[in-house]
Amino acid sequence: MGGSWLQYVAGGLTAGAIYALVALGFSIVYHASHAINFAQGEFVMIGGMSAVSLVGLGLPMWAALPLAVLGAAIVGLLVQRLALERAQARGQADVVTLIIITIGVALFLRGLAQLVWDKRIHALPAFSGSEPIPIGGATVLPQSLWVLAGATLAVLALGWFFNRTLYGKAMRATAINPLAARLVGVSTRGVMRTSFALAAALGALGGVLTAPITFTSTDIGVMLGLKGFAAAMLGGLGSFGGAIAGGLLLGLIEGLGAGFISSSYKDAIAFVVILVVLFLLPGGLVGARRSDRV
Amino acid sequence: MGLNPQSVRSFARRWLLPLGLPFALAAPAWAQEPIRIGSFLSVTGPASFLGDPEQKTLEMQVDKINAEGGVLGRKLQLTVYDDAGDAEKARTFAKRLLEQDKVDVIVGGSTTGTTMAAVPLAEAAGVPFISLAGAVVIVEPVKKWVFKTPHTDRMACDKIFVDMKARGFTKAALISGSGGFDKSMRGECLKVAPNHGVQIVADETYGAADTDMTAQLTKIKGSGAQAVLNAGFGQGPAIVTRNHKQVGVNLPLYQSHGVASKEYIKLSGDAAEGVRLPAAALLVADLLPAGDPQKPVVTGYRNAYEGKFKSDVSTFGGHALDGLMIAVDAIKAAGGTDRAKVRDAIEATKGYVGTGGVVNMSATDHMGLDLSAFRMLEVKGGNWSLVK
Numbered sequence: 001m002g003g004s005w006l007q008y009v010a011g012g013l014t015a016g017a018i019y020a021l022v023a024l025g026f027s028i029v030y031h032a033s034h035a036i037n038f039a040q041g042e043f044v045m046i047g048g049m050s051a052v053s054l055v056g057l058g059l060p061m062w063a064a065l066p067l068a069v070l071g072a073a074i075v076g077l078l079v080q081r082l083a084l085e086r087a088q089a090r091g092q093a094d095v096v097t098l099i100i101i102t103i104g105v106a107l108f109l110r111g112l113a114q115l116v117w118d119k120r121i122h123a124l125p126a127f128s129g130s131e132p133i134p135i136g137g138a139t140v141l142p143q144s145l146w147v148l149a150g151a152t153l154a155v156l157a158l159g160w161f162f163n164r165t166l167y168g169k170a171m172r173a174t175a176i177n178p179l180a181a182r183l184v185g186v187s188t189r190g191v192m193r194t195s196f197a198l199a200a201a202l203g204a205l206g207g208v209l210t211a212p213i214t215f216t217s218t219d220i221g222v223m224l225g226l227k228g229f230a231a232a233m234l235g236g237l238g239s240f241g242g243a244i245a246g247g248l249l250l251g252l253i254e255g256l257g258a259g260f261i262s263s264s265y266k267d268a269i270a271f272v273v274i275l276v277v278l279f280l281l282p283g284g285l286v287g288a289r290r291s292d293r294v
Numbered sequence: 295m296g297l298n299p300q301s302v303r304s305f306a307r308r309w310l311l312p313l314g315l316p317f318a319l320a321a322p323a324w325a326q327e328p329i330r331i332g333s334f335l336s337v338t339g340p341a342s343f344l345g346d347p348e349q350k351t352l353e354m355q356v357d358k359i360n361a362e363g364g365v366l367g368r369k370l371q372l373t374v375y376d377d378a379g380d381a382e383k384a385r386t387f388a389k390r391l392l393e394q395d396k397v398d399v400i401v402g403g404s405t406t407g408t409t410m411a412a413v414p415l416a417e418a419a420g421v422p423f424i425s426l427a428g429a430v431v432i433v434e435p436v437k438k439w440v441f442k443t444p445h446t447d448r449m450a451c452d453k454i455f456v457d458m459k460a461r462g463f464t465k466a467a468l469i470s471g472s473g474g475f476d477k478s479m480r481g482e483c484l485k486v487a488p489n490h491g492v493q494i495v496a497d498e499t500y501g502a503a504d505t506d507m508t509a510q511l512t513k514i515k516g517s518g519a520q521a522v523l524n525a526g527f528g529q530g531p532a533i534v535t536r537n538h539k540q541v542g543v544n545l546p547l548y549q550s551h552g553v554a555s556k557e558y559i560k561l562s563g564d565a566a567e568g569v570r571l572p573a574a575a576l577l578v579a580d581l582l583p584a585g586d587p588q589k590p591v592v593t594g595y596r597n598a599y600e601g602k603f604k605s606d607v608s609t610f611g612g613h614a615l616d617g618l619m620i621a622v623d624a625i626k627a628a629g630g631t632d633r634a635k636v637r638d639a640i641e642a643t644k645g646y647v648g649t650g651g652v653v654n655m656s657a658t659d660h661m662g663l664d665l666s667a668f669r670m671l672e673v674k675g676g677n678w679s680l681v682k
Contacts, residue, residue, distance in 0.1 A: 130564075
């Protein structure tokens with residue numbers, strides 16, 4: 001049936017766009033510190049839940065959403081400032097230590113979220129209504145288009161930031177050679193903080209874009225974090241283009257797999273992908289983009 | 295003065311007896327053991343809209359009973375643990391309730407999965423266990439110590455198929471999730487459909503935490519079904535409802551009593567219009583005719599719950615209320631907390647008017663409800679309405 005696979009693709013791409021945003025967050029932090037931030041999924045949750053609270057307080061959507069993303073960015077900044085900087089400053093910047101700290105942070109954020117908010121499921125109103133749009137034999141929600149558009153804009157903005165602005169280039173320089181970057185006056189600490197804030201903002205953006213479709217609650221962080229990580233691994237950890245490609249590809253595989261093989265094992269697909277990547281393609285699709293150490 | 299038997303005895307006679315006697319006499323008064331009610335509920339997690347109102351209801355009702363003097367002059371002591379919908383955690387908490395907290399009766403188990411994990415422990419310990427979960431497997435085959443208050447999934451299937459036949463549908467599509475209740479209800483519906491002359495032409499499933507069921511509904515759209523039955527609870531049915539509208543399936547949608555709460559309507563938005571489901575009278579308390587025996591009970595509970603918690607009443611909280619009150623009535627009838635006597639008294643419950651219906655238990659029926667306890671509801675204008 002012609003319409004079926006198109007429907008699976010549409011659903012898969014929508015989910016894939018969110019995975020891409022989460023994967024981008026992973027890649028940005030990895031790029032700057034070679035650590036994997038396992039709290040990334042929680043930022044998606046914080047974005048969605050903050051938006052729900054702000055809308056609940058009476059704020060209009062166009063104000064609540066940017067504020068929610070900003071709030072998450074501040075949380076990301078605080079995580080780096082309070083949890084990780086100490087380990088890094090004392091020269092104990094062993095990557096494994098940092099990773100374990102982020103796991104602790106993830107647990108902490110989740111617990112805190114359950115106290116601040118509640119444990120129920122919440123929805124955000126769709127940005128522009130929920131009348132399905134027929135495309136080919138499939139129907140697409142307007143919100144799905146918002147997700148894809150939002151993700152694309154974020155990616156373009158990031159591209160401009162890293163390639164065209166001085167600070168963006170400074171961040172890339174720090175990833176290539178931190179010592180040399182510091183010698184020319186780039187603050188490594190500032191770069192780390194900005195990386196975290198950016199990663200959190202991206203995650204939160206994903207959270208607010210998708211909440212009208214998938215609902216949000218305080219425990220969505222775990223699965224999203226793991227799937228986003230799978231996507232980042234698939235694309236190649238540290239590569240931005242890889243993160244986007246990995247996210248979309250993972251979403252597509254999930255959607256098509258659920259449609260044509262079995263819908264019960266949808267979640268397993270992401271984990272099979274991680275295993276396949278680790279066994280066969282450790283550098284991901286893009287191949288390990290190793291920074292040149294001069 | 296030394297520490298010899300004589301001086302100790304005289305010390306005791308002079309000081310300890312006069313001072314100690316009053317306490318010894320008063321002891322029976324504050325050594326009255328409280329009646330221990332244990333509970334494990336899914337307050338957080340995917341089944342939170344079952345466990346949260348259940349916990350609130352139990353706490354509210356226990357406080358009310360204690361304020362009115364308790365049961366048989368003894369206070370009720372409620373212990374609630376949150377299993378977050380995880381059967382393993384439920385097992386651990388049930389063990390703790392039975393072995394450490396030494397409860398007299400358990401009223402809990404929000405979901406079929408968590409209930410079934412605890413059933414062997416209750417049976418082995420010989421403690422009455424009133425479950426708040428839906429699947430028929432809890433009371434069939436009948437287990438000596440296990441009872442339940444909610445209607446079974448088989449009753450829901452029967453009620454839905456009766457309604458489908460009345461509307462002229464003979465081909466139905468089934469879509470269910472991966473949870474214990476979902477699987478059980480799916481099995482029951484597949485079993486009883488032929489009894490009503492309904493043929494199941496599609497049988498789709500989704501994962502418990504899935505957020506996109508458009509694939510499954512697309513398959514259902516092309517299956518030749520005349521109506522869709524979603525056997526599930528939690529957030530899955532809300533997403534199915536939305537996707538059902540999005541994909542343009544254009545067939546009547548039936549849900550299970552597992553989503554009989556305002557939460558479901560809120561999450562599904564206007565996609566819920568026209569959805570039908572079987573539910574307890576509690577949801578339509580105002581629409582019940584004046585002579586309905588359940589009307590005073592459901593209206594009273596609804597007013598108390600909504601007044602205290604400022605949120606809509608749910609049938610799951612109602613099942614918790616029924617469970618607790620059946621246990622309390624049984625303890626009164628048994629004259630104490632002797633477990634075997636309480637169990638027998640629960641089994642002998644007759645004519646108890648609860649939020650779920652009128653309960654008549656027996657040795658072969660540890661639930662006590664019949665099909666009339668279910669009312670068929672339809673969502674109209676974002677609210678419940680009685681069908682027929």
